[in-house]
């Protein structure tokens with residue numbers, strides 16, 4: 228049994244942070260901000276009022292003014308003869324989700340780009356209010372179906388912190404397994420999408436096949452291809468008895484081998500490497516300045532991973548490799564993801580081993596201690612995901628989140644400055660965005 | 668389980684295998700545990716205990732509305748099982764209440780649209796999805812499901828399409844873009860509502876501001892339940908439009 232931390236007792240402490248830092252979280256109600264201080268390797272809570280005016284997160288002001296939900300303001304006004312704004316979307320070819328990009332251009336070069344979200348807003352933040360935690364979780368897992376395990380894990384961690392509720396160890400193991408499997412799926416899917424956009428055919432079919440296989444493993448062991456229902460306390464869908472876990476372990480070994488074979492195909496393909504090298508580069512300083520998270524941040528040379536820096540169980544007790552690149556381009560982002568697939572297989576193996584050794588199967592769930600407010604943070608496939616949840620009498624009072632997509636949009640916009648428009652698709656795909664989780 | 672492992676192994680070493688669906692029935696690997704509609708065990712009436720277990724009100728005392736079901740499996744403890752036909756798409760909304768009668772359409776159900784011809788040109792519109800439905804639709808284009816072999820082609824513009832696949836629950840922001848996309852289809856045209864979201868709001872049913880269903884915005888020709896429906900079910904839904912689905916071919 229473990230009792231989660233990150234319960235917000237009262238007004239959060241104001242932390243002075245120096246060195247290189249990036250904003251992690253600004254809730255719409257302006258409650259507080261959370262900084263990752265990369266120089267010190269810590270996260271710091273601070274009130275919004277203490278934020279300097281030249282805060283890197285330019286999009287925050289647009290939010291506060293409610294110009295339009297999730298409109299990211301352009302860094303600079305670009306003007307000149309023949310320059311116009313080309314609205315791309317919300318329904319646009321090649322982007323499988325609804326969202327818009329306002330592209331500032333005079334033809335072929337992208338001078339500036341503003342991602343405009345809000346089209347897919349299903350009002351989840353409002354809709355969960357008043358619902359019991361287990362029912363709210365049904366909506367939270369649909370925040371982004373392909374990142375459901377991360378969202379539910381962060382949400383539950385926040386709710387459990389809020390109520391200071393003890394959690395059976397096995398629940399954490401299940402969350403770890405689900406998150407790592409889904410990370411593998413998303414990274415594979417991203418590699419396939421980038422390869423497709425870059426017209427790379429070698430290995431493409433196999434990548435799709437492997438991604439499909441991961442979905443089938445999820446269906447078989449968690450009851451659902453997208454893990455819906457699998458992490459909700461008392462959820463009936465999953466079956467992970469010792470014998471099932473043994474079967475899962477065998478399947479994973481097989482998948483890991485196939486992945487090694489597959490990744491070799493990509494590394495040997497000069498055309499693929501050449502095409503994505505130097506595309507949409509994000510320098511280390513830019514990544515920090517614009518608040519990049521996840522593989523995007525690590526591809527720009529910053530060694531930060533929530534699973535290592537601020538681990539929630541089970542990650543506090545596991546060996547988590549930290550792949551890093553310094554190029555900051557699409558190639559670096561794809562390489563980090565590929566390395567992370569390997570890392571995830573290793574983590575999955577560790578969880579299954581620990582679980583088998585510990586043999587804790589049927590610990591009862593704890594009871595809520597008090598109403599309150601808690602924060603849940605996990606390393607989602609595309610990066611740091613933060614939930615801030617208030618719970619009273621088992622029901623959600625308020626919910627805010629800062630998704631990795633939300634954090635990385637300005638980074639993408641910065642990387643696309645001066646790019647050619649033909650790079651747009653695979654530059655976009657190399658970040659692993661979801662408008663769904665940005666809009667909520 | 669062994670079967671899948673060998674499927675993957677073969678596809679890796681000898682090129683990609685392609686699904687046998689709809690020539691053959693969907694294999695167990697292609698249908699996830701929650702991929703079929705939930706039905707009451709041993710009788711048509713679910714009963715009050717099942718009714719109370721459902722978080723989205725899909726279950727009444729007498730029937731299960733598959734158009735609302737989000738496949739959460741909570742009703743399993745109250746006597747329902749996922750045993751309905753994986754080919755769950757229907758041509759009329761009310762047929763989604765009668766899936767326990769088997770996959771055959773009800774007598775009043777509209778016939779296939781002869782005007783569409785043998786090949787379908789499909790455009791995907793997301794009006795507020797969680798992405799899972801989008802990804803299941805996209806999977807049809809990958810070499811395993813290879814929708815092209817069945818004359819199904821994805822287009823880059825609604826102007827080149829005759830079928831609109833709609834995923835997600837219509838948000839107010841997407842109503843106009845959706846209408847415009849529909850009008851851009853040259854016709855003859857058809858609309859498929861993919862998943863619980865566009866049919867009934869699904870998990871988001873009753874949320875303020877969101878449209879209660881796609882039907883009030885554009886006419887719907889095929890209703891495909893699921894959350895999300897598995898790729899084979901989406902294939903079937905498309906093929907039901909032009910009468911080339913497995914049931915029409917005489918398969919069961």
Ligand code: SF4
Pocket residue numbers: 705720721722723724725726731735736737738739740741742743747
């Ligand atoms: S699976 Fe869930 S949504 Fe569907 S009928 Fe059963 S309880 Fe209702």
Ligand code: SF4
Pocket residue numbers: 369372795796797798799800801834835836861862863864865869870893894895896
């Ligand atoms: S029907 Fe279910 S899977 Fe499909 S978009 Fe809606 S919530 Fe997601």
